[in-house]
Amino acid sequence: MIAVVLIGTGNVAQNLFQVLATNPDVDIRQVIGRKKAHLNFALGTTKVATDLKEILPADVYILAISDEAIPLVSKEIEGIKGLVVHTSGGTSLASINNHTRCGVFYPLQTFTKGKMISFEAIPLCIEAKQSQDLQLLKKLGVALSKTVVEIDSEKRKALHLAAVFVNNFTNYLYSVAEDICEENEVDFNLLKPLMKETVAKLDDLTPLKAQTGPAKRGDQKTLHTHLSLIKNKQQRDIYTLLSNTIKSTYGEKL
């Protein structure tokens, strides 16, 4: 049984809480958040506190908080007994190095408030200053997910960057597509099976091999027709840059 104190009340914290609170190998001792109203999700299941001074003893303290808050909270709980970890992809282990026992417990996923998703399929990227703490995080990890991998701070930063491309940027392209659909009075939902298959294809092919479309074919006619359809300058810039980059990857320039 691993005793855990969870610090934070955002999307990651709430998703972690759900999976920790229902796991037989985990004893969730307490949830700490600055605002009482934000702790509602944990009420009735475990103890809650708004003051870090009231923190209870545990094996692992999980800081599921914003990147900026990590070093601040880490300092506030300096000297505590147990392993202190953060959950951030873009933050190094060094940011909580004031603890002799520190680590990282990064769930590589996008979390949405109010939408609980299964942790089983979420890769958990772990790192720890001390090897016995790595074992502890591995134990905690495998209790929650089928994929637990040791990733150091440098590699995690690269993974986080790659995640920005496949999640944040991809979502923005969806947003542009929705704009185009709205302007032209077509239903954005018609694109959803295509969006799903675009990802599903990669179970069998690399993205390099899966590439299709007018830019890859060097189909100038379609490229120019498309550009003439886009009214928004930023969207035209995105269309041009991505098409040119695809063309230069597969052939000549637009």
Place this chain on the structure above:
Amino acid sequence: MIAVVLIGTGNVAQNLFQVLATNPDVDIRQVIGRKKAHLNFALGTTKVATDLKEILPADVYILAISDEAIPLVSKEIEGIKGLVVHTSGGTSLASINNHTRCGVFYPLQTFTKGKMISFEAIPLCIEAKQSQDLQLLKKLGVALSKTVVEIDSEKRKALHLAAVFVNNFTNYLYSVAEDICEENEVDFNLLKPLMKETVAKLDDLTPLKAQTGPAKRGDQKTLHTHLSLIKNKQQRDIYTLLSNTIKSTYGEKL
């Protein structure tokens, strides 16, 4: 029973063949392709031909061929009895207007050679010059898919443009992410659950509401760290343009 002749041997043709050949409401009369070797997929199930002069009578002739070939093939079969349709998102109905009975039968999906996918979930966008032909395409459509929608050439062009954003461009971003993973020796597969959830989220949220990440938060520190990690100039340009566009959508400039 709808009698169909299929012209073409590419990914769309092969996927259409699979679903047409096994559908009880469809009688697939013939498949025509320029090269005999490319017709293997249809052998033993239906008649095949390499010469358009040997085309058999049918209710619907489906031109599942490249955009450039559409007007050429349409001209070669001029005067034929029955409805002639193409399957292209970016090509107008006018391109085959030499037929008094012409239409469009556009499956909004990405097709991969050798990977057969279920048609049931694929939106079929139909258009026809004559209203009774629209009824015929609707009948053919509902035999194959749960989603059949009437979309005119202008709207279909916009939908095709939006499809480029959600499919071609998104896939290219996956490709960049794979590059970053390889350079930093992390496993690209770790990102796949995130890629799937990025799409799945949109069952509940609009992309505008689903947007997260450093650009949206205006997190300069992470944006600069990321830029310093990207060695390839084109990838840096993509990172900068998309981040700036997200920032200007949600706040100020990078």
